[in-house]
Structure formats: structure tokens, C-alpha cells
Amino acid sequence: MSNKKQLVLDAFNNKATERVPVGFWFHFAENELGSSYEVPAYRQQNLEGHKKFVKEFQPDFVKLMSDGYFFEPETAKFLKGIKSAEDLFNLKPISENDKWILDQVSLVKELTNDFGKDLFTAYNVFAPATAFKWGVGGDKKLAELIKENQDAVFYALSVISQNTQVLAKAVIKEGHADGIYLSVQSIQDVSVGPDLYSEVISPSEIAVLTAASSVGGTNILHVCGYEGAKNNLSNFKNYPAKVINFASVVEGVSLKDGKKIFKNKAVIGGFANTKEGLLYKGSREDIQAETKKLLADAGKTGIILGADCTVPKDIDWQRLEWVREAAK
Known part of the structure; x- marks a missing residue:
């Protein structure tokens, strides 16, 4: 096993490491929301982008992006196309x-064949x-459908979860990824509180993580704060993931406190991910000072420096x- 892969796995397992790993990622396709079936070039952009990033930046580990899929x-x-919640049963x-x-498995396999032996x-x-919610038109619409027919929404989520479980297992078993990076987010509607989330939404998410773990996946849970979305972190504290990446800046929760919420699991984060954030526009001195400040507060065990998203x-x-330099 390469030194970097062992370094990252040790950090994930809350073991002492010679330095704190660093993990940042971004999209490679021209339009990550677009479909590779409509614009085949997105797939090649994704593949070439990963390989270029690994070769030139030599990251500590890699989140394999699903741009185009x-x-x-x-x-x-x-x-x-649904007209009512009842339609979801179809x-x-x-x-x-x-x-x-199959297309995602082949994408992952090509990338892991290129650098998967050396990097997590x-x-x-x-x-x-x-x-x-992307399919039906957003968080508000999902909340309305839950109110209309909670059982129908639970059924639809279980079906989507089945598909996602198959994907998760396949990219690990056949694509040779070390695990999945599951992106979750509280429903951005006050009508879906913690209890309703746990009852209706959580089972479909936990099932995906459980499936990935069943084939040997070392999995990362991403509690997504993209574009300022707020999350009830306690909703996810018992999810069966090895590592948690949460939006520490958006949530106003330090890495140290995040570790407490997630029962001392390893955490990833520390920096804002926007163009207004320090990482994007700050000076070298300011970025490295913030790096040292984060580690002084959180410690260096079970900490991976990264961004909110x-x-x-x-x-x-x-x-x-600059972050990696300071983290050494």
C-alpha cells in the first residue's frame, strides 16, 4: 500500500499520522449537471480532468466525481411527469x-486502474x-408530496435507494473504488423536521451506506451545505459511515465540535468552498494561518482538512x- 493511501486510512481510523491529510475536489465536466447521454464529451472531460489533477497536483486522496451521471x-x-403523490407507487x-x-462502473474502473493503487x-x-427532489422540482415540492401521501414518498425513495445500492456495490466490487462518498442534505423546508426526516428519508440513505459497507467500502458521508443549505447534523450522527464531511463554515460548527456530534468519527472540512471564501481569494499567509488555527483547535487526529463542499x-x-504545506 502506498504511503498516501495508508496515511489517509490511518486518519480515517483516528490513528496518529505523520501529517494531516488534505482533500479538496471540484467538478471536471463543462456542465456537471448535464447528461453524458446528451453530451458525450462530458464523460471524457471528467476522465481527463481526474487524471490531470492526480498527475499535476498529486492529491492525498481522490473523490471520484460523477459528472454527467x-x-x-x-x-x-x-x-x-407525476401528477400526484399516488403516482409514485408506479x-x-x-x-x-x-x-x-454499467457506464459509471467503467468510468470508475478506468480511473482506479490509473491511480487507485496509490490513492484512496x-x-x-x-x-x-x-x-x-431534483426530479420533482425541489425541496418544497418534496415536502408537499410527503404531506399529501407519506407512504408514497417512502416507497419512491426505497426504489431509488435500491438503484443506488446496486450502483454503490458495483463501483466498489467491479470498479475497485475504496468506497462511496454519499451526499445527503436536510430537506430545506420547515415542515420536514428531524422526526419526519428520520422516519421518511433516513432509511433510504442508511440502506445505501449499509450496502456499500457490505462489499468492503470505506465510506464518507457528506452532509451538504451547498449554496448555504442548513442541516440538522444530529439527524446524521448515527449513520454507518467511516468519515464525515460536513459544512463547518456554513453550519458554524467547528471540526472539533463536529467530531463530538459524530461520536469521534474522522471529519473532513474547515474551509468555505465559495468564491467569497478565504481558500479562493485569501493570501498565502492568511490561508496558512487559518490552517494552523484549525489544527490548533481540532487537533491532528481524525482530522482531514478540506472544504464545505x-x-x-x-x-x-x-x-x-498552501493548505497542505501548513498542515505538515
């Missing part, structure tokens, strides 16, 4: 040999609720290196 096309089409799971799954890799997977794709990679 965010959501299963037929499920998304079905969700866009949603069916896709085949285990569906092209959407985790493949980006969106939670069923995220796929659901994906950083802007045009960020100067040298800025990421």
Missing part, C-alpha cells in the same frame, strides 16, 4: 445491468432524497497546496 435518466423523467427499479450503472478513492453518489473548478491548485 448525477441522476438516473428514466427515474428523473418519471418524477418530472415507480419501478432499474435493472442491475442498466446502462447508467471514493465515488460520489447522491442520496435518494436528492435525486427525488466542492470548490470552484477554476481555483488555483497552488492554494490547495
